[in-house]
Amino acid sequence: MRLVCILACGLLGALPLFRALAKQRVDLVVVHGTLVTMDPQRSVLQDGAVAIQGDSIVAVDASAKIDMRFEAAKLIDAKGALVMPGLINAHTHMGMSLFRGLADDLALDDWLHTYIFPAESRYVTSDFVTWFDAA
Numbered sequence: 001m002r003l004v005c006i007l008a009c010g011l012l013g014a015l016p017l018f019r020a021l022a023k024q025r026v027d028l029v030v031v032h033g034t035l036v037t038m039d040p041q042r043s044v045l046q047d048g049a050v051a052i053q054g055d056s057i058v059a060v061d062a063s064a065k066i067d068m069r070f071e072a073a074k075l076i077d078a079k080g081a082l083v084m085p086g087l088i089n090a091h092t093h094m095g096m097s098l099f100r101g102l103a104d105d106l107a108l109d110d111w112l113h114t115y116i117f118p119a120e121s122r123y124v125t126s127d128f129v130t131w132f133d134a135a
Contacts, residue, residue: 023071028052031063033078038085050083096120098128 028051035048037060049066051059059066096116103115 024051024058024069026051026053026058026070026072028074028076029066029070029072030076030078030083031066033081033083035060036082036084048083 029049030052031049032047033049035045035050037043037045037048045060045062047063049061049063050057051066051070051072059069061069099116099119102119103111106115
């Protein structure tokens, strides 16, 4: 009985250590990418990783360090890819840029209403304006 108590007390004393060793659960970890950070030095990590929970970045560090600290529901291997802050373009003309040269010698209003808007309606889909690298 005394041995059981000593073992149980010993295990309870080790709980903080087990908790410290447990990985934090996050939604997404992106590993092995070349990270362009937004720290004051604009550091670039060659084998970097980002841990994300919900819509928040919770950690940015070397891939090995992130792997030791976090466990993710989804993991993206970004080897050979650049991981950088999002560029948000709230006013884009991607569809129009693909129609450059189409009747571009007209007045803006005529060009838009007679050529561009009809062409966009007919041909533009999400695939039309999405870059996809099959490699």
